[in-house]
Amino acid sequence: MKKILPFVSHQVPALRGAPFLAAHNPGATVLLTDRQRQQLTSIGMRLRLPARKLIYREGSPAQWIFAIDEGIVKSYREHANGKRTVAGFLFNRDLFGLAERGHYVNSTQAVTAVEVYRFPIDELTALLKRDGEMQFAFLVKVTHELRQSQRRAILVNRRDAAGRLAMFLTFMRNQLGPEATNGGRVPLPMTRSDIAGFVGLTLESVSRAAAELEHRGLVKFEGRSWVRIVDPARLARLAAV
Amino acid sequence: MKKILPFVSHQVPALRGAPFLAAHNPGATVLLTDRQRQQLTSIGMRLRLPARKLIYREGSPAQWIFAIDEGIVKSYREHANGKRTVAGFLFNRDLFGLAERGHYVNSTQAVTAVEVYRFPIDELTALLKRDGEMQFAFLVKVTHELRQSQRRAILVNRRDAAGRLAMFLTFMRNQLGPEATNGGRVPLPMTRSDIAGFVGLTLESVSRAAAELEHRGLVKFEGRSWVRIVDPARLARLAAV
DNA sequence: CGGTTGGTTGAGCTGTATCAAAAGATGTGG
């Protein structure tokens, strides 16, 4: 008997975000219908990029918009003083490459090996203008990103290093979802320096904050790229304030 | 001879932001056509609010989306520890009240007397889904806000207090535009405490940073609610790094 | 005029940046 393959959601583009209006299901919601995904597939291209691959550089002419299917991407900027600030980490079903006046505003680089969809900007915008429902999904997504960015800006203002790191760890757990963080074991594929650039500390301070959280029994670092969350409740409390 | 009144742009809603694609005119662009503004007018209501008026509270049910026509609004959150962080200041042609799951995420309050347009969320979303071009204007606007938020988060990470305040002052000048800041005289209608909440300092530090900038001859504070920018070039240099 | 709110100035303390060096990882080629 021939086996029927299940619908593999990972083979078409997807978006994730909280809608404007109240809904029954909590957490982030999948925003596109199957039909909309098929349409996107027709104008997009699926690419596999190795870890560390530079995707585009800040200021370069923008031709494409990207959606992540698998893996982690970082978006960053280099200051005049040589330091890099990480504008954000991007995950499964996130969107990036939203240009300003025809140019990218951040540089982006693959942190892990990634699978992305790449859409030509003009074809995508034409499609969006034609299909109001699909465009609405994009509007909701970008609004969701805006809120995330504001939330982060607010949390980062708290000066205490351990709290910032706690916030980052809970952020990672939330973004990756329960499947990827089984048993509270969260992957940290980015460098300490990237984490520092994201939370607004030096990498030495991140290292010390990590030691402190571990000493306090909240987490346990296993190698450089894994944390086990030992006491989720206390960690969340520290991250939330 | 009867005089024909000029078209008063302030009597209909407007939006402002940098588009995705390259354009000939620099700076922020007006995003709506006259016809689109008329349509918005038909579903919206124009309100005049006095200074200090609380517009809505964080977490309350969201029924409306707002667009500012005149004046300044602040968007903020109160921490558990009692401190307030200012998520942003909103100006002429900015949009606010983008809800998450039917609830507002920040509180907003009028800083000056303001004139706003108020749109019922469901009517506005219905209109947007019908009119792809208009929705695209909103998409561009929200994307613009997202970039602004990221830029701010990046700049705020620089620890130096004088630099942060310099950044804030140039931000105010840019937002208000050349008309309102004639001769480099920039209004500061918000309190020092609001400024502190916005740039991530205490109000004492803002006060000291202000004294420092003045001492260095970059600006001159005239009363509590005005700054004269004396040396725009050096101020910009300090703000940019 | 006192009262209230918002702003400035001062002294001391804390926490993070900085500089420096050592210790772990990771990768390459023999």
Place this chain on the structure above:
DNA sequence: CCACATCTTTTGATACAGCTCAACCAACCG
């Protein structure tokens, strides 16, 4: 599979910027 070179992370000592607490000052209000 080991040895070396490179990159990343940890640990330590010190300095300094901004926070905190506290007092004082100025503007605005009836």
